Amino acid sequence: MISRKTKYALQALGCLAEGAAGEPMLIADLAERERIPRKYLEAILVALRKGGVLTSRAGRGGGYQLAAPPAEITLARVITILDGDLAPLPCLAGDAPARCDECGDLDTCGTRLVMAEVMRTLNATLEGLTLADIVARSREARERRRGTPDFSI
Amino acid sequence: MISRKTKYALQALGCLAEGAAGEPMLIADLAERERIPRKYLEAILVALRKGGVLTSRAGRGGGYQLAAPPAEITLARVITILDGDLAPLPCLAGDAPARCDECGDLDTCGTRLVMAEVMRTLNATLEGLTLADIVARSREARERRRGTPDFSI
DNA sequence: AAATATGTCTACAATGTCTGTAGAGTTTTG
DNA sequence: CAAAACTCTACAGACATTGTAGACATATTT
Numbered sequence: 001m002i003s004r005k006t007k008y009a010l011q012a013l014g015c016l017a018e019g020a021a022g023e024p025m026l027i028a029d030l031a032e033r034e035r036i037p038r039k040y041l042e043a044i045l046v047a048l049r050k051g052g053v054l055t056s057r058a059g060r061g062g063g064y065q066l067a068a069p070p071a072e073i074t075l076a077r078v079i080t081i082l083d084g085d086l087a088p089l090p091c092l093a094g095d096a097p098a099r100c101d102e103c104g105d106l107d108t109c110g111t112r113l114v115m116a117e118v119m120r121t122l123n124a125t126l127e128g129l130t131l132a133d134i135v136a137r138s139r140e141a142r143e144r145r146r147g148t149p150d151f152s153i
Numbered sequence: 154m155i156s157r158k159t160k161y162a163l164q165a166l167g168c169l170a171e172g173a174a175g176e177p178m179l180i181a182d183l184a185e186r187e188r189i190p191r192k193y194l195e196a197i198l199v200a201l202r203k204g205g206v207l208t209s210r211a212g213r214g215g216g217y218q219l220a221a222p223p224a225e226i227t228l229a230r231v232i233t234i235l236d237g238d239l240a241p242l243p244c245l246a247g248d249a250p251a252r253c254d255e256c257g258d259l260d261t262c263g264t265r266l267v268m269a270e271v272m273r274t275l276n277a278t279l280e281g282l283t284l285a286d287i288v289a290r291s292r293e294a295r296e297r298r299r300g301t302p303d304f305s306i
Numbered sequence: 307a308a309a310t311a312t313g314t315c316t317a318c319a320a321t322g323t324c325t326g327t328a329g330a331g332t333t334t335t336g
Numbered sequence: 337c338a339a340a341a342c343t344c345t346a347c348a349g350a351c352a353t354t355g356t357a358g359a360c361a362t363a364t365t366t
Binding site (some may be wrong): 001002003004007008010011014034035036075086087088089092100101102104107108109110111113114115117118119121122125126129133134135136137138139141142145 | 155261271279282290
Binding site for chain 3 (some may be wrong): 156157158190192193196210211212213214215
């Protein structure tokens with residue numbers, strides 16, 4: 001359901017979402033703060049950039065930034081970029097379902113019909129959650145623990 | 154999200170749920186009807202038996218039967234038996250979440266909190282669907298296609 | 307222009323999981 | 337006993353995941 005790679009990605013993206021919007025962050029800093037192998041994170045960030053979720057700048061003073069506000073980057077998008085289609089079976093593919101070898105009839109296969117229902121629900125859930133939620137949940141949890149909910153500016 | 158193994162299992166279980174309740178079905182018949190490699194299906198059925206979803210009888214006249222009515226066997230149960238916990242990351246395990254190596258603090262990790270939400274939704278969906286739904290969806294689809302919805306007994 | 311800081315790309319390797327196969331063994335019925 | 341059926345252990349190939357290495361390209365600062 002969630003790979004280590006995706007978790008790394010969400011952690012790094014959460015980190016970027018928490019930071020100030022204007023300043024790029026370095027791969028090395030993200031890797032250290034979130035305890036992610038540097039070169040592995042590198043590959044993840046490149047994929048996210050190609051997926052349009054991040055922008056980067058090389059050279060001194062460069063680094064990575066979110067390509068959009070945290071509230072506009074959904075979990076569905078991040079997961080799809082990194083792990084591909086949620087459904088590893090051809091007959092459940094979101095866009096163009098194709099017959100699996102063992103599927104008798106695509107339209108009347110009960111297993112397929114029921115699992116398609118599950119996939120739709122899951123997708124709706126993932127479309128409804130964003131990086132902003134990750135930041136919010138984390139902050140709520142920290143405040144709750146200290147017993148000092150902070151409603152001030 | 155769904156492995157080939159789980160799909161095979163659901164197909165075979167759907168087949169058993171459709172058939173008459175009293176008569177056991179043979180591995181070989183299930184394998185042929187659903188186009189599943191015989192020996193692989195064998196391993197799947199053994200796991201389901203150990204998981205309490207099936208009963209079997211060896212010897213002539215033997216075979217496999219559901220251990221409960223189709224409406225009482227949830228997708229959640231089948232998937233858990235075959236693929237283990239839905240969450241492959243320690244920090245998201247349903248019963249006893251443990252810290253992953255890269256998790257800083259289990260209670261305030263935003264990624265974990267949000268993904269836990271997703272897992273709960275997914276689990277609720279899978280708990281709400283049963284073998285009876287697989288049979289029902291398949292029958293509805295067949296009836297719809299022939300243009301002869303059948304509301305009679 | 308040179309030096310340095312930074313991201314980019316390709317290739318590879320270790321490990322693990324998934325899918326599938328083989329064959330000997332055990333239980334039950336007739 | 338003999339045949340029909342499930343049971344168990346072991347293995348193997350393909351594939352995905354995770355992680356590493358190092359050469360390269362780009363941008364900034366001086």
